[in-house]
Amino acid sequence: MNPISVSRDINFLRRQAKTVRIEILEMLTEAGSGHTGGSLSAADVVTALYFYKMRHNPKDPLWKERDRFILSKGHAAPLLYAALSLSGYFDKSLLGTLRKIGSPLQGHPCSKLLPGVEISTGSLGQGLSIANGIALGLRMDGLNSRVYCLLGDGEIQEGQIWEAAMSASHYSLDNLCAIIDNNGLQIDGCCHDVMTIEPIVNKWIAFGWNVIDINGHDIGAILDALDEAETIKGKPTVIVARTVKGKGVSFFEGKVQYHGVAPTHEELKKALRELEDNG
Amino acid sequence: MGEKEETRDKRQETSKDNAPSNPPLKIRGGRGSYDSSQLVATRDAYGEALLELGKKRNNVVVLDADLSASTKTGTFAKVFPERFYNMGISEQDLIGTASGLSLTGKLAFASTFAVFETGRAWEQIRQTVSYSNLNVKLVATHSGITVAEDGASHQAIEDIALMRVLPNMTVIVPADGIETKQVIETIADYNYPVYVRLGRVKVPVIMPEDYKFSIGKAYTFSLGKDANIIACGIMVSVAIKAMEILKENGIDAGVINMSTVKPLDNDAVIKAAKASRLIVTAEEHSIIGGLGGAVCEILTENYPVPVKRIGIKDTFGCSGPAEGLMKLYGLTADDIVRTVKEAIK
Numbered sequence A: 001m002n003p004i005s006v007s008r009d010i011n012f013l014r015r016q017a018k019t020v021r022i023e024i025l026e027m028l029t030e031a032g033s034g035h036t037g038g039s040l041s042a043a044d045v046v047t048a049l050y051f052y053k054m055r056h057n058p059k060d061p062l063w064k065e066r067d068r069f070i071l072s073k074g075h076a077a078p079l080l081y082a083a084l085s086l087s088g089y090f091d092k093s094l095l096g097t098l099r100k101i102g103s104p105l106q107g108h109p110c111s112k113l114l115p116g117v118e119i120s121t122g123s124l125g126q127g128l129s130i131a132n133g134i135a136l137g138l139r140m141d142g143l144n145s146r147v148y149c150l151l152g153d154g155e156i157q158e159g160q161i162w163e164a165a166m167s168a169s170h171y172s173l174d175n176l177c178a179i180i181d182n183n184g185l186q187i188d189g190c191c192h193d194v195m196t197i198e199p200i201v202n203k204w205i206a207f208g209w210n211v212i213d214i215n216g217h218d219i220g221a222i223l224d225a226l227d228e229a230e231t232i233k234g235k236p237t238v239i240v241a242r243t244v245k246g247k248g249v250s251f252f253e254g255k256v257q258y259h260g261v262a263p264t265h266e267e268l269k270k271a272l273r274e275l276e277d278n279g
Numbered sequence B: 001m002g003e004k005e006e007t008r009d010k011r012q013e014t015s016k017d018n019a020p021s022n023p024p025l026k027i028r029g030g031r032g033s034y035d036s037s038q039l040v041a042t043r044d045a046y047g048e049a050l051l052e053l054g055k056k057r058n059n060v061v062v063l064d065a066d067l068s069a070s071t072k073t074g075t076f077a078k079v080f081p082e083r084f085y086n087m088g089i090s091e092q093d094l095i096g097t098a099s100g101l102s103l104t105g106k107l108a109f110a111s112t113f114a115v116f117e118t119g120r121a122w123e124q125i126r127q128t129v130s131y132s133n134l135n136v137k138l139v140a141t142h143s144g145i146t147v148a149e150d151g152a153s154h155q156a157i158e159d160i161a162l163m164r165v166l167p168n169m170t171v172i173v174p175a176d177g178i179e180t181k182q183v184i185e186t187i188a189d190y191n192y193p194v195y196v197r198l199g200r201v202k203v204p205v206i207m208p209e210d211y212k213f214s215i216g217k218a219y220t221f222s223l224g225k226d227a228n229i230i231a232c233g234i235m236v237s238v239a240i241k242a243m244e245i246l247k248e249n250g251i252d253a254g255v256i257n258m259s260t261v262k263p264l265d266n267d268a269v270i271k272a273a274k275a276s277r278l279i280v281t282a283e284e285h286s287i288i289g290g291l292g293g294a295v296c297e298i299l300t301e302n303y304p305v306p307v308k309r310i311g312i313k314d315t316f317g318c319s320g321p322a323e324g325l326m327k328l329y330g331l332t333a334d335d336i337v338r339t340v341k342e343a344i345k
Ligand SMILES: Cc1ncc(C[n+]2csc(CCOP(=O)(O)OP(=O)(O)O)c2C)c(N)n1
Pocket: A037, A038, A039, A041, A073, A075, A122, A123, A124, A125, A151, A152, A153, A154, A155, A156, A181, A183, A185, A186, A187, A245, A259
């Protein structure tokens, strides 16, 4: 069913994550604009989903029994596109069309244009409600498919996230797993300066969720968390993935100014060299 | 992009299916439907229609935001509790969850008051329902000033404008109970976003019992030589009353029920303009951006004739009995009569 090799081979997944990062950087540089920091910070989590955890079929993107991935933080579109292309949903050459006229690779994901994108996103705060609706629908249909929803940490300042947090718990959506890319940064600065989201773990516990708190760049920890989430019954799980914005490229890491800026050609060269040297 | 074309074609097909009609004003009663002696709130008809639809199709799911008694989705909830989701007081989550359900092949109806559905959750509707062209039915009740005593905070007078501006969105304002039932049945087979605007108060049953609604197709009661009134929602019955008064005064006016405000039945509008050279629009909505605006857009580009817009004149409503408010805001048959007389003087 799933042509993607499902493997707990951590070295393989590390290499995949590196390839994903390289493709993110290349497509952003080619596009000349886009969101670098938040695409890189969630690269390990999304790699683990697409190449380990999720049951999906690039040859049949609408396969009824697939697991669903909702990129609620839609500005990390390059990350989604890299994972989809590497999975085989479309040819790699399409990555070079990102943000260009006529491209199915819109600045933020558009489900009407690109197979593998479950729903158009870009306006923050909406994905968790959609994920809930899908989880409810799958449950009504008696399917075992699971729903994964990637949220930004700044994004959870949106009120709708907490409406959805309440709903998922109220409807005991244990087929749902939210993942917060907790990189500590948003656009105007650190989350704790702009509008604190702490205590992040206790908030979700208080809303009735099972919380797993991990290092979001430790592939082994990510796999364990995703596996554990599947065993938790009667409530939804949220994985708080502690990450570094811009992860993998030293001069982007932890830098708020690289939230929405693409690498220059010079920066790309340096970044690729660094990624090669480190792994 | 292909999807968009397909939608447009589908809509055109829908409107082609129906030859222009000039049916007589005769209204018959009948079993299982409403008759002309009755007053029926469109929200009550919605509750019944949902229940019927739920019996016929097991993929129908209904969502509400703590107003199921008022919106009448509670009727469905009682019979099909496993297909009803109360989202609590959270309209944004209501729209998102309905969208998710539709992504798994469910026929999702999301209901609350019009002001909250289209106002509070407008951007959710834009980003998720309209942009992704999802099969979500937004059926809102308590539209317009006839919400009455609750006052301006609860009176949606801008919802048609808010929904009409969204690509992929169809906007329907049923005139009575018969049409509401028809609309719900029809949109169940139309796999795209639809906004249906319903009311709180009981209104006359005016559509013929054998009436068949189709999306984008106006219903012409009659065409007049002096003026034609294009109305929607509860203003259709008011327009009919005005037409009768005008007739007694020797003025030949016609009435068109433009229940689909988008896509507008352009042919019906232009035909009416050619017949009378004076068009009056009537809606329980702001005169800005609603039916009046839509009719003006079509006429200015295709067949300019004078247009007078009856509606809420860029102001908020206030508390009071529905009938009193209709007078206060100039939405009575006499207001239409006076407008026509002044315009053709
Ligand atoms: C509703 C909404 N408001 C504002 C924005 C603009 N915006 C894009 S990204 C962003 C910051 C997001 O921060 P975070 O969720 O932490 O994402 P990450 O750090 O992972 O990039 C903002 C405010 C938006 N896309 N949607």
